[in-house]
Amino acid sequence: MSLCGGYSDPRVIDDRVKNWISHFEPQILEQASNSGLKNPKGPVKADSYSTQVVAGLNYKVLCTVGTDEGDRKIEVVLYAHWSIGAEGTPELTSVSVA
DSSP states (O other): OOOTTSOOOOEEOOHHHHHHHHHTHHHHHHHHHHTTOSSOEEEEEEEEEEEEEESEEEEEEEEEEEETTEEEEEEEEEEEEGGGTTTSOOEEEEEEEO
């Protein structure tokens, strides 16, 4: 159960979220590198996601990326304003090492 204003419980990845992660893969890898991950490599595999209601939805996506030191978990946050609708593409907000 999620807290008011908090993120939902983790959900199974759906095709829409998987496509968003693929769309942003180059930026995700660059930001993961800037966050201290050594030589992150694609493909970025989306494992699960949670949502948070704001003026739209935040999607916190737990992903796995390859590195020279093996697979690592990262957290990708996407923001989808209500105006983009069900078929729109959200904004990449942040990438951090999980």
